[in-house]
Amino acid sequence: MVNMLCLGIEGTAHTFGVGIVKSDGKILSNFSKTYVPEKGGIHPRDASQFHAANARAVLDEALTQANVELKDIDLVAFSQGPGLGPVLRTASTAARALAISLDVPIIGVNHCIAHIEIGRLTENTKDPVTLYVSGGNTQVIAFDTGKYRVFGETLDIPIGNCLDVFAREAGIPHPGGPKIERLAKEGKKYIPLPYVVKGMDLSFSGLMTEAVRMTRLKKDLRDVAFSLQETAFAALVEVTERALAHTEKKEVMLTGGVAANTRLREMLQVMAKGQGAKFFVPPMELCGDQGAMIGWTGILAYKSGSKQKMDETQARQRWRTDEVEVTWREK
Amino acid sequence: MMLMKKGAEASLYLEPFENVLHTAGGGKVVIKERIPKEYRIKEIDEKLRLSRTSLETKLISDAKRAGVKTPAIYAVDLGKMRIVMEFIDGPQVKKVLKNPRFKDKKLCMLIGKYIARLHKAGIVHGDLTTSNMILTERGELYFVDFGLGEYNPSVEARGVDLHLLKRALQSVHFKIVDFVLREALRGYEEEFGAGARDVIKRAEDIEKRGRYVAKEDRIWH
Numbered sequence: 032m033v034n035m036l037c038l039g040i041e042g043t044a045h046t047f048g049v050g051i052v053k054s055d056g057k058i059l060s061n062f063s064k065t066y067v068p069e070k071g072g073i074h075p076r077d078a079s080q081f082h083a084a085n086a087r088a089v090l091d092e093a094l095t096q097a098n099v100e101l102k103d104i105d106l107v108a109f110s111q112g113p114g115l116g117p118v119l120r121t122a123s124t125a126a127r128a129l130a131i132s133l134d135v136p137i138i139g140v141n142h143c144i145a146h147i148e149i150g151r152l153t154e155n156t157k158d159p160v161t162l163y164v165s166g167g168n169t170q171v172i173a174f175d176t177g178k179y180r181v182f183g184e185t186l187d188i189p190i191g192n193c194l195d196v197f198a199r200e201a202g203i204p205h206p207g208g209p210k211i212e213r214l215a216k217e218g219k220k221y222i223p224l225p226y227v228v229k230g231m232d233l234s235f236s237g238l239m240t241e242a243v244r245m246t247r248l249k250k251d252l253r254d255v256a257f258s259l260q261e262t263a264f265a266a267l268v269e270v271t272e273r274a275l276a277h278t279e280k281k282e283v284m285l286t287g288g289v290a291a292n293t294r295l296r297e298m299l300q301v302m303a304k305g306q307g308a309k310f311f312v313p314p315m316e317l318c319g320d321q322g323a324m325i326g327w328t329g330i331l332a333y334k335s336g337s338k339q340k341m342d343e344t345q346a347r348q349r350w351r352t353d354e355v356e357v358t359w360r361e362k
Numbered sequence: 363m364m365l366m367k368k369g370a371e372a373s374l375y376l377e378p379f380e381n382v383l384h385t386a387g388g389g390k391v392v393i394k395e396r397i398p399k400e401y402r403i404k405e406i407d408e409k410l411r412l413s414r415t416s417l418e419t420k421l422i423s424d425a426k427r428a429g430v431k432t433p434a435i436y437a438v439d440l441g442k443m444r445i446v447m448e449f450i451d452g453p454q455v456k457k458v459l460k461n462p463r464f465k466d467k468k469l470c471m472l473i474g475k476y477i478a479r480l481h482k483a484g485i486v487h488g489d490l491t492t493s494n495m496i497l498t499e500r501g502e503l504y505f506v507d508f509g510l511g512e513y514n515p516s517v518e519a520r521g522v523d524l525h526l527l528k529r530a531l532q533s534v535h536f537k538i539v540d541f542v543l544r545e546a547l548r549g550y551e552e553e554f555g556a557g558a559r560d561v562i563k564r565a566e567d568i569e570k571r572g573r574y575v576a577k578e579d580r581i582w583h
Binding site for chain 2: 221223226229230261262264265268269272273275276277297298299301302305306
């Protein structure tokens with residue numbers, strides 16, 4: 032097939048998305064809907080019900096925007112993991128139903144790797160060290176001999192979760208990230224908070240607890256937000272720098288929902304410059320969770336010979352980045 | 363100062379002894395300087411460089427007390443974030459192991475024994491690569507660079523340490539990793555005594571968690 036059309040389905044956490052991608056790398060459409068809990072954090076069952084209820088509408092909108100019909104689709108890709116079980120099962124069920132009814136191949140994609148691949152596509156990077164930061168994941172990833180290796184990661188909560196929970200506890204309305212960033216810009220005084228880097232790994236739970244405690248002690252919220260960001264981001268950048276020095280790669284990429292933060296971008300930019308590396312951030316609409324990254328990675332895997340049987344498509348909640356055989360890149 | 367190595371966190375300089383310590387004497391010293399990082403605010407930057415410089419100094423001295431050869435510390439400058447220490451002259455063990463005829467069981471066992479001594483003293487090295495081990499002309503083994511070390515007596519931390527050793531061997535010495543690791547673990551067990559198996563078992567578990575690279579586990583046995 033010269034130019035195949037892949038429909039990618041994303042569903043690992045809040046977002047249900049469908050993207051339609053051509054095998055030459057052109058993204059024809061990328062539409063999604065995001066579940067926002069009425070209060071508190073994400074409830075996996077509620078999220079999956081939201082996804083199921085909206086799946087058809089999202090699919091139709093993606094097809095309309097791409098100006099294609101279902102019969103034009105040559106391949107169905109879906110986020111097989113990692114993520115929340117009920118949510119993953121909704122996405123994989125939708126993918127199986129589509130693939131069977133269209134009689135096209137199906138391929139399960141690793142969500143974390145999809146974030147890297149869509150960035151490599153749009154930013155045209157060759158071989159970056161990637162800092163992937165979101166509400167569900169925090170990893171420093173680099174390719175080495177056939178696999179995406181995790182050089183460092185969080186030992187407890189992801190950075191996005193740290194920021195979300197802090198915002199909620201401090202009474203900052205959803206979405207917390209942008210508001211914390213705005214507050215932090217007005218913060219002046221640094222309040223010492225726990226900085227935890229263990230070898231190449233990170234930990235944010237103690238930092239979050241302490242930052243919340245500072246708000247209860249009636250410290251200026253702007254100073255707490257500033258101190259929280261500075262501490263957490265310094266740790267992220269330090270581990271990324273170590274991975275960069277260790278692998279001797281010349282590119283750094285930032286992706287995931289937290290990539291929206293301009294202070295984090297700035298810090299990585301400064302670090303990369305010091306290490307003689309180039310710095311990349313994909314457009315924000317491709318940093319967050321969406322279907323196009325799943326579709327594109329599905330194409331890469333399929334074209335390099337990956338095939339999947341129907342009974343291999345069950346959700347993989349804990350599917351690790353470094354378990355995936357990356358058949359589409361040279362060892 | 364002559365730059366010897368630029369790491370992610372610190373730079374190493376090689377200097378004549380008398381230039382630094384203003385006394386007559388031969389030999390050279392190594393200056394490890396933790397460089398400021400412009401990406402982070404001054405408050406965090408100084409706190410980190412200060413605490414890490416003093417922690418590393420302590421680790422190097424305590425390791426020596428535990429029977430692991432480490433560079434002598436001549437001076438610590440917490441203003442300039444520098445440690446002035448003995449220059450250990452000799453090839454890195456990395457280079458020694460690359461010799462195709464290498465079969466020095468005793469050296470491999472001693473590596474394991476050193477690690478056991480650190481662990482028994484409550485220290486984990488945190489970066490057990492063969493570049494951080496030096497073999498002097500007199501055949502003495504030195505452990506250097508405790509920059510990622512910490513005081514941590516948990517089985518988990520010790521397991522990670524052993525796992526890091528295996529990973530390091532696999533990445534550079536894949537042909538003799540079985541031999542080197544077997545002997546090193548033998549030395550580790552001998553020196554550590556009761557409880558060594560628990561640590562080795564934990565290292566195996568850590569590997570199986572899939573956090574790290576390899577899938578084979580036969581080398582552990």
